[in-house]
Amino acid sequence: MKAIVNVYLKEGVLDPQGKATRHALESMNFKSVQNVRIGKQIIITLDSEDREAAEKEVKEMCETLLANTVIEDYTIEIV
């Protein structure tokens, strides 16, 4: 079973990496770019058959290690 975790900065938190990327794209003549935000995608392979238990476990991983919940939000998808 796999869990796909997307960790991204909360709305309103400055994203210097995204801003630098936007400027780079603009300078490369991609004029339609309005905004860029950069987050992490973490793919976890789990030895688990229970979908609900897996989701609960991954949520705990996010809260304790994978995300900084002061400035970041996350989504979990079990596939």
Place this chain on the structure above:
Amino acid sequence: MKAIVNVYLKEGVLDPQGKATRHALESMNFKSVQNVRIGKQIIITLDSEDREAAEKEVKEMCETLLANTVIEDYTIEIV
């Protein structure tokens, strides 16, 4: 229009960040974790109405700036 770009290391390319995360999770007693891979998720807001043109443009951004295609693959989703 938004483009969600996921950039991840190709199969077989070592992922030290993922490995370190796996070890950390194991040491925190998440025993069911078998593997962790870490990639980037880039969300681009585009000033464009044409879905196909947007996808083509984002593909060009990936090839020229966002991904290192020697070691990375990417997926593009227009939403």
